[in-house]
Amino acid sequence: xxxxxxxxxxxxKHFDVVIFIKSKKGARLKRYMSKKGNANLFHLLDxxxxxxxxxxxxxxxxxxxxxxxxxLKRNLLNIIKFYE
Numbered sequence: 001x002x003x004x005x006x007x008x009x010x011x012x013k014h015f016d017v018v019i020f021i022k023s024k025k026g027a028r029l030k031r032y033m034s035k036k037g038n039a040n041l042f043h044l045l046d047x048x049x050x051x052x053x054x055x056x057x058x059x060x061x062x063x064x065x066x067x068x069x070x071x072l073k074r075n076l077l078n079i080i081k082f083y084e
Contacts, residue, residue: 005049007055023066
């Protein structure tokens, strides 16, 4: 499941493994804007979220996604293989 507000929604107890995908704010904004997003809305929503440093404490894995989608997929597949 992809649940952006998993920690904030207190849904962690429903999952065996939680992977946090972290990326720089600038990278997230650029991706959001490429999908016709509004910068003001992005900043508003971002300000309402829990800080990454707090979210990471609740996660089993942390994957940094400041590169390409292929790199992200490769990193996630390495984690998934561990559970197969």
